[in-house]
Amino acid sequence: MTATPEGMTYADYLKLDQLLGAQQPLSDLHDEMLFIVIHQTKELWLKQMLHELELAIGLLGTDSFAPAYKALARVGRIQSVMTLSWDVLSTLTPVDYLKFRDVLGTSSGFQSAQFRELEYRLGIKDESYLKHYPPGTDERIRLERALAEPSLREAAHTALQRAGFDIGDGSDEAVSAAWLGVYRDADRWFDLYQLAEKLMDVDDALAGWRHKHVLTVERIIGNRQGTGGSAGAPYLRSTLAKRAFPELWALRTEL
Numbered sequence: 507m508t509a510t511p512e513g514m515t516y517a518d519y520l521k522l523d524q525l526l527g528a529q530q531p532l533s534d535l536h537d538e539m540l541f542i543v544i545h546q547t548k549e550l551w552l553k554q555m556l557h558e559l560e561l562a563i564g565l566l567g568t569d570s571f572a573p574a575y576k577a578l579a580r581v582g583r584i585q586s587v588m589t590l591s592w593d594v595l596s597t598l599t600p601v602d603y604l605k606f607r608d609v610l611g612t613s614s615g616f617q618s619a620q621f622r623e624l625e626y627r628l629g630i631k632d633e634s635y636l637k638h639y640p641p642g643t644d645e646r647i648r649l650e651r652a653l654a655e656p657s658l659r660e661a662a663h664t665a666l667q668r669a670g671f672d673i674g675d676g677s678d679e680a681v682s683a684a685w686l687g688v689y690r691d692a693d694r695w696f697d698l699y700q701l702a703e704k705l706m707d708v709d710d711a712l713a714g715w716r717h718k719h720v721l722t723v724e725r726i727i728g729n730r731q732g733t734g735g736s737a738g739a740p741y742l743r744s745t746l747a748k749r750a751f752p753e754l755w756a757l758r759t760e761l
């Protein structure tokens with residue numbers, strides 16, 4: 507514990523000079539401030555989600571289910587806030603956005619290292635996105651570490667194994683069979699069943715966020731290409747299929 511400095515103020519503690527000094531629009535257009543604030547807020551919430559996920563993954567490693575659920579529930583609430591914040595951004599009209607879009611150059615949400623780390627920490631480990639980060643940079647090193655360390659998905663598989671489910675080399679079929687066993691006798695495997703439903707909540711909410719992103723993008727730039735070089739809305743629509751726990755979605759058909 508560090509001693510509380512005498513006379514420390516609200517602004518000191520929250521480093522508001524730094525925080526509120528970091529909104530620097532490149533144009534003189536009114537709406538660019540909203541664009542910056544929305545994205546900075548998103549990065550702060552991503553930071554908090556990664557912090558909670560780190561805790562949850564560690565707790566699952568010791569079968570500490572209840573505190574892990576607590577952290578995952580908090581992730582879920584943050585996801586709700588992030589999904590709702592699209593409603594604020596959709597007050598940005600196409601014409602007002604296009605007036606400052608050129609100042610963004612080739613920068614794009616594609617390059618959000620924290621968003622990619624979130625996918626990796628959940629278990630959506632698509633290494634092809636590393637190409638956006640030059641080797642040796644802090645962002646690249648963080649992402650490589652996230653790829654190497656156990657994700658929430660992998661931590662859940664280890665918990666299944668400790669409970670006696672044989673998931674062998676972690677093939678899709680073995681994982682599906684194990685979760686199916688949990689769902690068919692949910693009373694016996696109550697901790698794992700509750701865990702699975704928390705994992706569904708997180709995957710569901712991420713897909714919901716992605717869906718609102720596509721709708722907002724269609725509403726603001728229609729079918730234009732993205733500044734990051736993708737096809738735009740069609741690319742984003744294709745990411746709706748990405749799931750950290752596809753077996754949990756698929757088993758619904760088998761119950």
Ligand code: HEM
Nearest residue numbers: 548614615616618621723726727732733734735736738745
């Ligand atoms: C006017 C508003 C926005 C537009 C037109 C827009 C458009 C796009 C497009 C076209 C892409 C695909 C990559 C590219 O080619 O650039 C993309 C990716 C992305 N955007 Fe946005 N976006 C907007 C706002 C936001 C906001 C507010 C967030 C976060 C809260 C966000 C987060 C992301 C992320 C994380 C990706 C990468 C998604 C992935 O690869 O799965 N975007 N965006």
Ligand SMILES: N[C@@H](CC(=O)c1ccccc1NC=O)C(=O)O
Nearest residue numbers: 610613614615616731732733734
């Ligand atoms: N990809 C967007 C630009 C964009 O949204 C963006 C640009 C810079 C920083 C963050 C962004 N947000 C998410 O993609 C576009 O194509 O208009």
